[in-house]
Amino acid sequence: MALVLRGTVVTFDAGHTVLDPGAVYVGDDGRLDAVQPADRPPPAGFAAAPVVDLTATGALVLPGLVDLHGHLQYHTLPLWEAVGVPYLHHDRWVDERHAPDYATTVTWPAKVLGHAAPEALLAYAEVKALVGGTTSVQGAPRSTRPLDGGLLRIVDTEKLPAGRDMVLTSALQQDADVLREETAPKLDGTRVLIYHVAEGRRAAEPDPAKPVSHVHREFADLAPCLKPGLVCVHATALTSAEFAAWQGAVAAADPAERGTVVWSPFSNLWLYHETTDVVAARAQGLRIALGSDWSPSGTKHVLGELKVADILNQHEAAGPFDDRSLCDLVTANPGDALATAWGPQVGRLADGSAADLLVLDRPDPGKDVYRTLIDATERHVLLVVARGRPRYGTAALMTAAGAGAGSAIEPAPGLHRRVALDGLGWPAVGRALAKVRQDPQAAWRDAQDALAAWGGPLDDPDAPLALFGDMPEGEAAALAGTDDVPAGLVVPEPDALTHDAAFFAAVDRSGIPELQRLKARYP
Template identity: 45%
Template sequence: MPKEAHMSGWAIHGRIVTMADDGPAAFSGRVWVRDDGTIAAVTHGTAKGPAELKGAPVVDVGHSLVLPGLVDLHNHLAYDTLPLWAEPTRATPWAHHDAWPRAASYAASTTWPAYAFITACPAELLAYVEVKALVGGTTSTQGSPPSNRPRDGWLVRNVDDESFGTGNRNLVLASVLTATPAVLADRANKMRAGSAFVYHCGEGQQGSVVAREYDDAEAAGCLQPRFVAVHATSVPAGRFADWTDAGAVAWSPFSNLWLYGQTTDVPAARAAGLSVCLGADWAPSGSKNVLGELKVARLVSDHLGWGLTDEDLARMVTSAPGDVLFRAWGRQVGRLEPGALADLLVLDATARATPYRALVRATEDDVRLVAVAGRPAYGEPALLTTALAAAGPAGAPAPTTVRVGARAMGLVLTDPTDGTTPWTWDQVVARLEAVRVDPKHEIEVAQQRGSAFGADGLDATPDLGLQLALDMPTGVGPVGGLPHDLGQVVVPPLQSLVHDADWLASVHGRGFHGGLLDGLGTFYG
C-alpha cells in the first residue's frame, strides 16, 4: 500500500514558547505550519496534529526553545553596515534629534558611506542588513529604506512594506521627519481608517524643544491605538496618561543613552496602559539587532530599579509589537497560535532553561533556526537542510554559507531580481567591498546610469532597477548633499554581523551612557 501523502505543511517539535497571555511559559510540543505560511495548530507532547496536516513531517529540535520570530519595531536599515558613531569633539549629551546631525563629523562618517552603498549596490546592501537582523532571530523589522518599487519576498518581513499580496502598502505608515499639523491630521484620519503610524516623536532630553512634537500629535488626534511613538524620551511622565486610547512606544535604550544620556520613562508609559516595544534603532547609535537590545533593556531596568521582569522584556520583542501590528495588518506575529503567521525562532537551551531568561541572555551563537512565513531561512546547516526538506519544495536553491562569529551557518538567498537564481553570501560581500574600496567610481557609475535618487524623490522607471533612499535624518537626500569632491567619501570596513569583541570595545569610553553599556560584555563573554 503506498504511503499516504501529507498535505503541504510541516511541524517543529521542541519546547514551545507561545507567548500566550496565560498558561505555561514553555511546554514540550509541536507547532504545525501550513504551506501558506500560517500556523495550523500548536499541540502538547507528541499529540497528533490537525487533520489537514496528517502525515506532515516533524522536525525535532530536542529541548531547544521554539519561539515567535522577534519583531524590531524601530530601525533604519540603510545605515546598518556602519560602526558606532560619536562626535569626537562633543563632551555633553545632545539635546534632541535636530542637534547631532549638524556635528562636524556626522556627514562624512554616516551619510556619505550610507549614500555610497544605497546608490551603487542597493540589493546587496539590503541583503547584508537583513541578514544582520536575521542572525539575531529577527523576522519582522521596521525602517526599511524607501524604494521605487514593491519589495515582497525579501529575507525578513518589512513592516513598512508588507501588503500580504494586496498591493496596499499603506497598512503601516512611517515618518522620521517632524510632521506638520496638516500631515499629522491626515495620519490621524488614516489611523481611524485602519492604518498604523510609526512616528519619531519627542526624541531628545526631558525639557527640550522636541517635547512639543507629542503635544502636536495629541492636538492632531494621533494618540490612537494604531499610533507608535518612536523614542518619546522627552515626554514627561504624566503626559503618557493623556493617551487614553492606548497605543505603543518604540523604545531604543542603547541609542537614547548613547546620544542623550537619558531614555524613555518606560514605567510611566506602561502605567498609562501603553505597549512598550523594543527597537534596535540603527548601527551608528544602536545595537546590532533586538536580541542585543534586550540586554540593554535588562541593564537599564536593573540600573534604574524599574523591576522589569524577563517576561516583560521578552514580550517587548514578541507579543507586544505583534499585537500592535495586528491592529493594522489583521494578521498576528509575535505569538505562536492558530492562524498566526509562522515566523519562528529556535534557540539553543538546556532542558531546564527558564524560557524568558534564556531569550534575554541569548546571543547570536544560540540561534539555531529562523523561519519566515513558514519557510526556513537561516540556521545551523544540518538543521536548516532538514527543515527545508520538511517544509517542501518551493524552488529555493541550496543554502549558501555565511560566517556568523565562529560558526558557519546556512542561509537561503536568491537574487532579488527574479527570486529564484542562487545568490551566494560571498557575492554579496564582494560587491559591497568593491563599492567600499572605490566609492567615488561606484557613485559616478550609478549616477550615470540614473540609479541615484534626486531631491524630487525616487524614479519609478522600470529599467532603472531598484532604487533606495536614505531616511535619516532629512528624508530623500543626504544631509548637506555629497561633497563636491567624491574622493572625500570614505566607506569604513563592513561591520560584523554579531556583537563581537571589537564592537564591545567601541562602546567603552564613547557616547553618553556613563559606562552603563559597558555591562553588555557580561552577556557576550
C-alpha cells in the same frame, strides 16, 4: 511550504502557555495551522512535511523576534563615536556645527552604498537581523521603486492582509497641518502609524536657537493622531503627564486599545545619556516594545537590545519588568501593535498566526525559558523561519527543514550557519559591498549614470533601484546627483553581524556605565 517543529514551544499567547513538548505546524500559506501538545494528532496535510524534532535537545521554539525601530540603509556602518555627546535633541547631531563628522561618517557612506549596491546593502541588513533571531523589522529606506518582500518582514512595506499599505511610517516630523488634515484621518482602526517623536533630553540647558522644548511641541502637534494604532518611537523627552494624555485619548476612542512606545535604550544612552521613562509610560497604560534603531548608535539587533533593557531594568528602573514581561517587548507587544493593521499575529504562536519562528538553544535546562531568551546570544540562534520558510540556521536544522543548500556563513569566528538568500548568494553580497568600498567616487558616478540613463519613471518595477535613507527625496533629487562625493570618503567595512570586540571597545571608550555592563552578557 509545510513544516513541523517539535520541542519546547513558548507560545507568548494570552496565557503565556509553554508546551513541553509541543508541536508547531506551518502551513503552505505561511500561517500556523496548529500549535498544540506534541502527542496530539497532527492536522490534515502534514504526513509528508519535513519535521524538525528538537525534543531531545531541549531547544526552544518561540515567535520570531520583532524589531519596531530600525533604519536598514545604515546597518552596515559601525558605531559612530560622536564628539558632541550628549546631545540635547535629534536636530543637534545632524548639524555640522555640533557633529562635524556626521556627514562623512554616517550620511555619505550609507548614501553611496544605497545608490551603488542597494540589493547587497538590504540583504546584509536582513541577514544581520536574522542572525539575532529577528523575523520582522521596521525601517525600510525610501527607494526609487517599491521594495519586494525579502528574507524577513519589512514592517513598512509588508502587505498584510489586504495587499495595501496598512502601516504608515515617518522618521521625520510632519507639519502640524499635515498631521491633522492628512495623517490623522488615515488612523481609522485598520492602520498603524509608526512615528518618531520627542527624541531628546527631558531636562537640558536651553538653546536659544532651538530649545529642547521643541521636541515637546512635536508631541503637541501629534495630538490629532492620538488614536488607536499610534506607535511612537523614542518619546525620550516625554513626561508622565504626556504619557497619561496620550493613553487617555486612545482609551477615549476605544477603551480596549493601548498606545505603543518603542524603546531604544542603547541608542538613547549613546546619543543623549538618558532614555525613555518606560516605567512612567507603562504605569499610564501604554504598551512598550523594543527597537534596535540603527548601527551607528544601536545594538546589532533586537536580541542585543533586550539585554540593554534587562540591564536598565535591574540597575536603573527598580525592576518593574519581570523576565516574561521583558520578553514580551520583542514578541507579543510589538505583535499586538501591528495586529491592528496586519491581522495575523507575528509575536504570538497560535492557530492562524504568521509562521515566523525562532529556534533557540537552551544550554541550561534548569533556566527559566524567558531568562533563556534574555541571556541568549547569536551563538544560541539555531534556526529562523520567516513567512513559513527556513531562512537561517545550522546546516543540520536547515536541511531538516527542507531549506536546500543555501549559502555558508560565519557570523562570528567558529560560528557556522547557513542562510537561504533569494537572488544574491552571501559571497556575492560581500563582493558587491567591497566593490563600492574600493572606489566610492566611481561607484557613485556609475549609479548616477544608470539613473540618468533610465528613460522611464523611477517607480517603475524595472527602474534602477536606489535607496534614499529617511530623506524625502523623489525623482528630481535622484537625478540631481553629481560627483559631489567628499574627497577621500571612506566607506567602512561592513559592521560585524555579531557583538564583537570592536563593538565593545567602542562601548568602553564611550564611558557610559550602563552600556559597559553589556559586555558581561557576551562571554
